Amino acid sequence: MKQTKINLTKEYKTYYTAKTVPEIVEFGEIPFLTIDGKGEPGGKEFTSKVEALYPLAYGVKNICKKQGKDFAVPKLEGLWWVESDKPALEVPREEWRWKLLIRMPDFVTSEMVDKAKEEVFKKKRMKLIKEIKFEKIKEGKCVQILHIGPYSTEPESLAKMRKLREKKNLVESGLHHEIYLSDPRKVAPEKMKTILRQPVKTKK
Numbered sequence: 001m002k003q004t005k006i007n008l009t010k011e012y013k014t015y016y017t018a019k020t021v022p023e024i025v026e027f028g029e030i031p032f033l034t035i036d037g038k039g040e041p042g043g044k045e046f047t048s049k050v051e052a053l054y055p056l057a058y059g060v061k062n063i064c065k066k067q068g069k070d071f072a073v074p075k076l077e078g079l080w081w082v083e084s085d086k087p088a089l090e091v092p093r094e095e096w097r098w099k100l101l102i103r104m105p106d107f108v109t110s111e112m113v114d115k116a117k118e119e120v121f122k123k124k125r126m127k128l129i130k131e132i133k134f135e136k137i138k139e140g141k142c143v144q145i146l147h148i149g150p151y152s153t154e155p156e157s158l159a160k161m162r163k164l165r166e167k168k169n170l171v172e173s174g175l176h177h178e179i180y181l182s183d184p185r186k187v188a189p190e191k192m193k194t195i196l197r198q199p200v201k202t203k204k
Contacts, residue, residue: 020148039093076100145195
């Protein structure tokens with residue numbers, strides 16, 4: 001019997017799609033592989049941690065596949081913040097903080113992740129594998145938009161999100177979230193697609 005492979009991007013369509021105008025969405029608790037870091041996007045630490053995250057995601061996939069539950073490893077995501085009272089764009093990029101994420105199917109357990117860590121570490125000998133966590137994150141209500149274009153023009157989309165928040169009497173209540181739908185190595189900057197998402201709550 002042919003095994004079916006779950007495509008998370010199709011399975012959770014509302015999570016992986018957004019409009020080019022800001023909208024309000026809501027999400028429950030979601031399991032992720034995560035790794036924290038600091039520094040500019042695409043910098044040495046960022047790149048090395050992405051390079052650790054993917055082998056582990058494929059390690060978990062292989063364990064699930066053996067149990068008859070194969071899945072396609074989905075897109076990279078990131079949560080971003082700064083430890084400063086200044087707006088993020090006024091803080092030097094090397095001081096930016098981030099948590100990289102890869103979503104996992106709901107049937108993945110912490111035991112599977114621990115087993116995959118052991119197996120991948122034996123093969124790859126990457127110390128960073130040990131820094132990866134399996135955690136569940138609940139963002140709840142969010143404002144989101146599909147940003148088309150280079151990362152450098154994101155402030156234009158963020159301004160549209162801010163307008164909607166103000167109109168709906170909402171304030172930020174979590175970390176700035178990005179889902180990288182395009183691979184910057186393969187897609188021209190002006191055609192890049194990124195979902196920008198911001199958890200919110202009603203202003204008191």
